[in-house]
Structure formats: structure tokens, C-alpha cells
Amino acid sequence: MEYGGRSHVVGIPRAMAAYKYAPFLVAFLEECGFRAVVSPPTSTSILREGSAACVEDVCVAVKVLFGQALRLKEEVDLLLVPRPVKVERRPHDTFTCPKLMAAPDMLKHGLKDIPPVEEFLVSGGRDPLRRGCLGLARRLGIPLGLVRRAYGKGLEAHRGYHELLRSGVHPTRALEAAVAGRPPADGLLAAGGGSPTVAVVGHPYLLGDGHVSHHLLDRLRNLGARVVTSCLYEGLGGDGFPVPVPPLSWSYERELAESAAIFSRRGDVDGMLYVTSFGCGPDSLVLELLRREGLVRPGVPFMELVLDEHDGPTGFHTRVEAFVDMLRRRVSQREDRLPPHG
Amino acid sequence: MKIAFPHMGNAYIPLKGLVEELGLEAVVPPRPSQVSLRRGALHSPEFVCLPFKVTLGDCMAALDQGADTLAMVCGMWACRFGYYGRIQHLILRDLGYEFESVLVGREEVEEVLAKLKGAVGRGWRRKLVRALAFFRAKARAVDELERMATWTRPREAVRGMADRVLGEYLAGVDAASTLGETRKRVEEARQAFRSIPLTGEPVARVRVVGELYVLLEPALNLDLVRRLAWNCRVEARPVLSTYRWLLHPVWLDPRLNLESYRARRKVRPYLPQVLGGEEHMTLAGALTARGDGFDGLIHALPLTCMPENICRTLLPDLCRKLDLPLLTLVFDEHTSTAGLDARLEAFTDLLVSRKGARRGIGNGPGREAFPHFLARGTQGIVSPRGRASPPQDF
Ligand code: SF4
Ligand code: SF4
Numbered sequence: 198m199e200y201g202g203r204s205h206v207v208g209i210p211r212a213m214a215a216y217k218y219a220p221f222l223v224a225f226l227e228e229c230g231f232r233a234v235v236s237p238p239t240s241t242s243i244l245r246e247g248s249a250a251c252v253e254d255v256c257v258a259v260k261v262l263f264g265q266a267l268r269l270k271e272e273v274d275l276l277l278v279p280r281p282v283k284v285e286r287r288p289h290d291t292f293t294c295p296k297l298m299a300a301p302d303m304l305k306h307g308l309k310d311i312p313p314v315e316e317f318l319v320s321g322g323r324d325p326l327r328r329g330c331l332g333l334a335r336r337l338g339i340p341l342g343l344v345r346r347a348y349g350k351g352l353e354a355h356r357g358y359h360e361l362l363r364s365g366v367h368p369t370r371a372l373e374a375a376v377a378g379r380p381p382a383d384g385l386l387a388a389g390g391g392s393p394t395v396a397v398v399g400h401p402y403l404l405g406d407g408h409v410s411h412h413l414l415d416r417l418r419n420l421g422a423r424v425v426t427s428c429l430y431e432g433l434g435g436d437g438f439p440v441p442v443p444p445l446s447w448s449y450e451r452e453l454a455e456s457a458a459i460f461s462r463r464g465d466v467d468g469m470l471y472v473t474s475f476g477c478g479p480d481s482l483v484l485e486l487l488r489r490e491g492l493v494r495p496g497v498p499f500m501e502l503v504l505d506e507h508d509g510p511t512g513f514h515t516r517v518e519a520f521v522d523m524l525r526r527r528v529s530q531r532e533d534r535l536p537p538h539g
Numbered sequence: 540m541k542i543a544f545p546h547m548g549n550a551y552i553p554l555k556g557l558v559e560e561l562g563l564e565a566v567v568p569p570r571p572s573q574v575s576l577r578r579g580a581l582h583s584p585e586f587v588c589l590p591f592k593v594t595l596g597d598c599m600a601a602l603d604q605g606a607d608t609l610a611m612v613c614g615m616w617a618c619r620f621g622y623y624g625r626i627q628h629l630i631l632r633d634l635g636y637e638f639e640s641v642l643v644g645r646e647e648v649e650e651v652l653a654k655l656k657g658a659v660g661r662g663w664r665r666k667l668v669r670a671l672a673f674f675r676a677k678a679r680a681v682d683e684l685e686r687m688a689t690w691t692r693p694r695e696a697v698r699g700m701a702d703r704v705l706g707e708y709l710a711g712v713d714a715a716s717t718l719g720e721t722r723k724r725v726e727e728a729r730q731a732f733r734s735i736p737l738t739g740e741p742v743a744r745v746r747v748v749g750e751l752y753v754l755l756e757p758a759l760n761l762d763l764v765r766r767l768a769w770n771c772r773v774e775a776r777p778v779l780s781t782y783r784w785l786l787h788p789v790w791l792d793p794r795l796n797l798e799s800y801r802a803r804r805k806v807r808p809y810l811p812q813v814l815g816g817e818e819h820m821t822l823a824g825a826l827t828a829r830g831d832g833f834d835g836l837i838h839a840l841p842l843t844c845m846p847e848n849i850c851r852t853l854l855p856d857l858c859r860k861l862d863l864p865l866l867t868l869v870f871d872e873h874t875s876t877a878g879l880d881a882r883l884e885a886f887t888d889l890l891v892s893r894k895g896a897r898r899g900i901g902n903g904p905g906r907e908a909f910p911h912f913l914a915r916g917t918q919g920i921v922s923p924r925g926r927a928s929p930p931q932d933f
Pocket of ligand 1: 256257258259294295296297400474476477478479480
């Protein structure tokens with residue numbers, strides 16, 4: 198594609214790794230003179246179209262990607278999909294889930310009549326994001342002088358996004374706010390206290406996708422719980438984690454495993470939910486490691502929630518409610534046992 | 540030290556040779572079956588891929604038979620296979636089994652060697668070199684037998700002859716205790732295969748691509764290759780082989796590594812990243828299928844396999860452009876043979892009608908019907924042995 202400035206609209210499907218890199222990309226592209234749009238939050242019809250367009254046994258994340266790309270296809274000139282591969286610096290090779298690493302390829306070959314698909318490769322080097330920008334700039338014909346400034350802008354947005362997530366803003370609103378470049382509409386997820394405290398661990402593209410996760414986070418809050426999510430540790434990548442986690446080659450799953458290990462040792466967490474997608478590859482093994490290597494301390498109730506677009510929200514919510522009730526009973530029992538003045 | 544390892548096709552023959560040549564004892568569990576699969580699945584995570592479940596079942600059977608050491612390859616790849624050993628051994632220990640783990644790849648080379656030294660004793664270096672030579676010879680022998688059987692099966696006059704010969708000589712290779720004897724068994728097998736009466740050419744040739752275990756383990760793919768040969772008279776050639784799986788990682792046959800490299804280069808425009816499975820062989824297999832003289836492609840994969848599901852997304856588009864008929868078969872522990880035969884037959888009909896050849900075996904589409912068949916050969920970027928091999932390779 199020729200470098201054409203604002204006349205060109207770049208669309209970023211709100212799916213998968215876009216939940217990590219969309220704020221960065223939007224700021225970067227806007228500074229380069231493109232118009233960048235992120236597709237709207239997933240809806241029933243988006244998910245339905247996505248499921249119809251791709252093979253049936255893949256995880257829901259891929260189906261959302263397909264649906265979101267289809268939603269954008271009329272209004273944009275180019276689809277931009279992040280491709281995270283080696284996102285951290287480690288002595289050994291690291292990867293992300295194969296489906297994230299092949300997301301642009303799946304779109305390119307899996308969908309017909311869509312605008313050209315461009316990738317944002319985040320992989321290797323001292324600064325993977327910077328490398329990704331240079332590659333993107335080369336392919337889109339963005340002048341090099343512009344790239345440096347735009348990269349700075351992007352990084353600013355990226356850091357801002359991480360700050361929002363780490364301070365406990367609802368991931369959906371944090372993404373909205375970071376993309377739009379304004380403060381989040383809503384307060385903090387854990388604000389107002391509440392009891393019990395429920396830790397929710399899962400990929401940001403599941404937790405942040407209200408439709409796919411059956412609005413789990415809001416639901417928990419409505420039940421009166423205090424909610425903390427693994428997004429609190431987003432991008433902290435290994436440093437400063439006091440809990441030893443066995444080596445994992447999947448960077449994002451390692452983040453989740455680390456968050457789970459920390460939550461189960463934090464003392465203020467009464468129970469933990471691990472949100473995974475039906476047919477998720479890495480999670481099937483990471484969950485096993487969490488349980489069997491004692492990463493999640495046995496004293497902390499732990500439940501796995503499987504998201505499947507064929508199941509309605511009813512059964513899901515029943516399980517969540519039962520879990521919260523159970524935690525509440527445990528908390529009150531514990532408080533009964535305590536002596537009256539601490 | 541009684542060492543056991545999970546099954547993978549006929550890999551147990553060379554592996555057993557390796558272990559025994561080192562002077563250790565090998566415990567070979569029964570061939571995988573629906574029983575071992577179900578047993579493994581019972582203790583596996585729900586969404587894990589099929590090979591995990593079946594190999595876990597194998598390990599349990601081997602431990603029941605008295606194995607005290609479990610060996611498994613292990614690594615930090617993008618795909619799940621590298622974690623199999625680690626997690627299976629955790630599961631088995633939680634089930635109350637006691638054993639030593641040898642996780643080749645996870646542990647440092649020195650560590651593995653130290654364990655070996657302890658178990659083998661004096662002269663371990665010399666023994667190891669000899670054992671590796673033996674291992675390679677047996678792997679090659681098994682591979683040759685398998686290829687002869689694959690070629691003969693769809694052409695044999697009496698169903699089951701090729702498999703009888705195959706079974707007999709696999710046992711012979713398994714029992715062979717010297718290099719010379721191994722070679723002799725292969726020669727004898729060649730004669731035996733040549734003496735099988737044939738009826739004519741197969742009605743079509745298909746290439747089978749997909750995930751390794753499902754491709755090569757008859758218990759997992761419901762005997763796909765044999766089914767095609769017997770019921771449809773289709774010659775089905777898997778793009779992977781046990782030989783390749785065994786020797787590729789240890790660089791005992793650099794041709795395999797070169798072949799892999801070429802395949803990766805070939806699929807780079809479609810899939811630039813390494814996904815940790817056999818995705819490059821799958822796509823390269825599709826890209827070269829026409830040129831190698833195949834009429835169609837069968838893609839076999841386990842239900843939640845990550846790399847192959849990605850290929851599954853890509854293949855329809857690719858095959859349309861290549862004008863290559865494609866059949867996708869997804870396997871899990873609940874897959875049954877019902878419906879499989881019907882799909883295979885329908886696919887065969889499609890292939891035959893597309894070739895414009897007459898169907899029927901009696902008055903068979905003999906060689907005249909396929910003038911290029913024998914002449915063309917496989918120009919093989921991904922032919923199973925990494926070199927051009929003519930269809931009749933013995
Ligand atoms: S990590 Fe799981 S949910 Fe995410 S893309 Fe991979 S398979 Fe899908
Ligand atoms: S290639 Fe597929 S079946 Fe094999 S380990 Fe990976 S996901 Fe599982």
C-alpha cells in the first residue's frame with residue numbers, strides 16, 4: 198500500500214492480541230497520518246458471523262477475530278493484526294500461542310473478499326515493539342523520520358494502557374480509554390470494597406470481551422464481590438515475581454500462571470476463577486501445571502470456567518453465583534472463628 | 540533399569556534396539572488401542588490433544604508391566620508436545636506410580652549422559668555409538684518395510700497379503716540382533732513383497748498430511764491408510780514417517796533436516812512463523828502434491844490440535860488454488876468408524892471422476908489409464924525420505 202496519509206483507514210479487529218497492542222497501534226498510526234479504527238465490542242452477530250466463517254473446533258478467540266474482521270471489511274482499506282511471537286527477552290526461545298502467531302495468516306487465507314491484511318510483528322530484538330514499527334513502516338511506506346516520533350507516541354499510549362490495567366481499571370474500559378486517549382469512564386474494578394475478593398485469571402481478550410465472557414467481571418461486581426484480575430500484572434513479564442513458576446515457553450500463559458500463583462499467596466484473595474476458552478491449547482496444560490505443581494495454594498478455592506459460544510450465559514452465571522456464595526460462607530465462617538477484637 | 544517409552548507407530552522397534560544394545564531392559568507396552576486411549580483420557584486434562592491421552596495410556600500400561608523408568612522427549616516449543624513428558628509424569632506420580640523420569644531435552648545433555656553412564660557401566664561410550672548405529676539401521680529397516688507395504692497394499696490381489704508380510708518381517712527386524720541380520724531381514728522382505736500377486740494399479744493416489752501421531756498411529760486414525768487401500772484401492776502416502784520423527788531431531792540423517800528446511804522455506808509466504816508442530820510439512824505437502832503425482836490430499840488432525848487447526852484454516856484456500864481435492868478428517872477419542880468409510884468412498888469417487896478415469900477394479904484402470912503414473916515419480920521436497928523416490932521404491 199502506498200503511503201497515503203489520512204485518506205487511508207486502517208482497521209484493527211478487536212480480538213486476540215489487539216487487547217495488548219491496540220492502544221499502541223492506534224497512537225502510532227494516527228501520528229503517522231492514518232486514520233485508525235478499532236472494531237466495536239463483540240456482539241452476538243459478530244460472534245455468529247465469525248463462527249460461521251471459520252473452522253468449528255478453534256477457540257472462541259479466533260472466532261471473534263474472524264467476526265471482527267468481517268465487521269470491519271466495508272469501512273477500512275487495510276486490516277492490521279498484531280502477531281506477537283517473541284515478546285520478551287529471555288535466554289531461551291519464547292512464543293505465544295500458535296493461534297496468535299498465525300492470526301494474520303488465518304485471516305488472509307480463511308476469509309474471502311476482505312481488505313488486505315497487514316501484520317504488526319512483535320518479535321525479538323531489544324525492543325520488539327520498535328522493530329515491529331520499523332517493519333510496518335517499511336511495508337506501508339511511512340517515512341522513517343515520522344516513525345521515530347510516532348513510535349514515541351505509541352509507547353506513551355501503551356504505557357498509559359498498562360498503567361490503567363495495573364491500577365485495576367476494568368479491562369474493557371481501559372482499552373476504550375487508552376484507544377480514545379481519555380480517562381476511563383468508570384472507576385476501578387475493585388473500588389468500593391466488597392466481599393469476598395475474587396481473583397479472575399485469564400487472557401485479556403477473554404476477560405475484556407464482555408460478550409464472550411458473559412460479562413463475568415460486571416456480574417461478579419453486581420454480586421457484591423471485590424474483583425481483581427490478572428490484568429493487574431499485565432506486561433510485567435517475569436521481573437519482580439516472587440513466586441517461582443516452572444519454565445514455560447508461552448509468554449502470555451506464563452504471565453497468567455504467575456498471576457495465579459501470586460493471587461493465591463496474596464492473602465486478600467478468597468477464591469480464584471480461571472477463565473479459559475473451549476479447546477484452548479496452552480491453557481489445557483498450564484492449568485494442569487498450576488494444579489499439580491502446587492502453584493495455586495490448596496487453601497484457595499480455584500475454579501475453571503470454560504467459555505463456549507454454544508452455551509448460553511445461564512449455566513455460566515449459575516456456576517459463578519454458586520462459587521461466590523461458597524466463598525462468602527467460607528469468609529463468614531473464618532470471621533466467626535476469629536476472636537472478637539482481632 | 541527397565542525403560543519404557545510411549546508408542547508411536549513402529550518406533551518401538553528401533554527404540555527397543557537402542558535400549559537393549561546399551562545392555563538395559565526395554566518394556567514395550569501393548570499397542571495403543573481404544574482401551575489404552577480411554578484409560579489415558581480418563582486422567583488427562585479435558586482439552587488436551589489426543590496424542591497426550593494415548594501416550595499417557597501407554598505409560599500407565601508400561602508401568603503396570605514393571606517399568607521403573609519412563610523416557611520421553613521434552614522441550615520448550617510453541618506447541619504442547621514439549622510439555623507432554625513433564626505433565627504426564629506429574630499426573631502419573633499423583634496417581635501413585637513411582638518411577639524415574641528421563642526427559643530428554645529438558646535435562647542437560649550431561650545429566651542424561653550421567654544417568655546413562657550409571658546405568659550402562661563401563662565402556663558406555665563405545666556402547667552408545669554402537670547402539671546409535673543399531674538404532675538408525677532398525678529405523679531405516681522399519682521405514683523400508685512400511686513403504687513397501689504401503690505400495691503393495693492397494694495393488695495386492697488378495698487383501699491382507701502385504702500386512703501379513705509386513706507383520707512377519709517387522710517381528711524379524713525387531714528380533715534381529717546384529718546389523719547384518721537387520722539388513723538381511725529387509726532383503727528377505729523385499730523378496731517376499733515382490734512375490735505378492737498384484738491386480739493392477741490403485742484408482743488414485745492421495746497424500747496424507749497432518750499431525751504426526753494421527754498420521755502414523757493406526758489406533759488413532761482408525762487405520763486410515765489400510766482402509767483406503769482395502770476399501771477404496773487408493774494408495775495413501777503419509778508425508779511423515781516414523782523414521783523421520785526418530786531421526787530428524789538427532790541429526791542422524793541430515794537429509795531429513797534439509798528437507799525440513801526446504802519445506803519451511805516453501806511455506807514461508809503462507810505461514811512465516813514456526814508453530815512448533817508439523818505445519819510446515821502439512822502445507823509443503825499440499826503445495827507439492829500435484830507435482831509429486833498425487834490426485835488428492837487428506838488432512839488428518841486431532842480435535843484441538845493448534846498448528847493443524849491453523850493449517851485447516853489455510854488449506855481450503857490453498858487447495859482451491861492448486862486445484863487439489865481435499866478431505867479433512869478430525870479425530871478424537873470418540874471418533875468412530877461409522878461415517879468414515881462413507882466419507883472415504885465419496886472422496887475416492889470424487890478423485891476418480893476428476894481424473895476422468897473409469898472406476899472399477901476388475902477391468903481396472905491399469906497402467907494405460909495413467910500414462911504418467913510410473914514415469915513421473917516424486918520430486919521430492921517432502922517425499923518421505925527426503926529424496927526423489929519413484930512410486931515403486933523397491
Ligand atoms: S491461548 Fe487459547 S484462547 Fe488464546 S488463542 Fe490460543 S488457543 Fe485460543
Ligand atoms: S501438534 Fe497438535 S496434537 Fe501435537 S502436541 Fe501440538 S497441539 Fe497437540
